[in-house]
Amino acid sequence: MNNTGILQCKQLTKRYTQGELDVEVLKGVNLTINTGERVAIMGASGSGKSTLLHLLGGLEKSSGGEVILDGVNLSKTSATKLAKLRNKSLGFIYQSHHLLGEFTVLENVAMPLLIAGLPVKQASLRASDLLKRVGLGHRIEHKPGELSGGERQRAAVARALINKPGVVLADEPTGNLDSKTAEQVYQLMLELNQELNVSFLVVTHDHELATKMGKVLHMEDGVITG
Numbered sequence: 001m002n003n004t005g006i007l008q009c010k011q012l013t014k015r016y017t018q019g020e021l022d023v024e025v026l027k028g029v030n031l032t033i034n035t036g037e038r039v040a041i042m043g044a045s046g047s048g049k050s051t052l053l054h055l056l057g058g059l060e061k062s063s064g065g066e067v068i069l070d071g072v073n074l075s076k077t078s079a080t081k082l083a084k085l086r087n088k089s090l091g092f093i094y095q096s097h098h099l100l101g102e103f104t105v106l107e108n109v110a111m112p113l114l115i116a117g118l119p120v121k122q123a124s125l126r127a128s129d130l131l132k133r134v135g136l137g138h139r140i141e142h143k144p145g146e147l148s149g150g151e152r153q154r155a156a157v158a159r160a161l162i163n164k165p166g167v168v169l170a171d172e173p174t175g176n177l178d179s180k181t182a183e184q185v186y187q188l189m190l191e192l193n194q195e196l197n198v199s200f201l202v203v204t205h206d207h208e209l210a211t212k213m214g215k216v217l218h219m220e221d222g223v224i225t226g
Helices: 049-056 079-089 105-115 120-133 147-163 179-196 206-211
Strands: 007-018 021-033 038-042 065-071 090-094 167-171 199-203 215-218
Touching: 007 049, 007 120, 021 049, 038 179, 038 206, 049 167, 049 199, 065 199, 079 090, 079 167, 090 147, 105 120, 105 147, 120 147, 147 167, 179 199, 179 206
Parallel strands: 038 199, 038 215, 090 167, 167 199
Antiparallel strands: 007 021, 007 065
């Protein structure tokens, strides 16, 4: 990996065009996330925060510019290689946990490892160890519907980290939680950031969460204003 950061975008643009609709959501965004860094992005609804996260995560294609992850230019990568790189190098946490209700917590957390081809026994062991680490060792056989909101979000954090990614992208990770539970989730993210040296890029409206990150950036009208 080069010294320009583990995740970087250069002059990133995104335009949505449909019929007479033509909306420029991102207008030349430059951003570098370094190894072990914690960065929060704040901004009003519609400022482009979530779109930026989707482009950085390779979930959508940009209209222009570059996204570079682990030295790989995502726009010049095949869909198959992109999926493998995303599964290996990125973790995702959403406002809604996106756990699969028909699977146990253990199966949900182990899933990225199974997708990567790890045998079931090894994947289950790693998932079990990580769930114990996030305080859910007693919940591994439960379904998501049997967990509290905070427990589901902790399980989502575990799933995001199971492949030991370099970067976790989090979109309003505490948005559905009360202040006490939100603080617990933040403390968990901080511990894992320090222990595993994983970078966190968090999009949030939560000013309290943002100020606890190492760096706070602001988005307005599709650009980062500082």
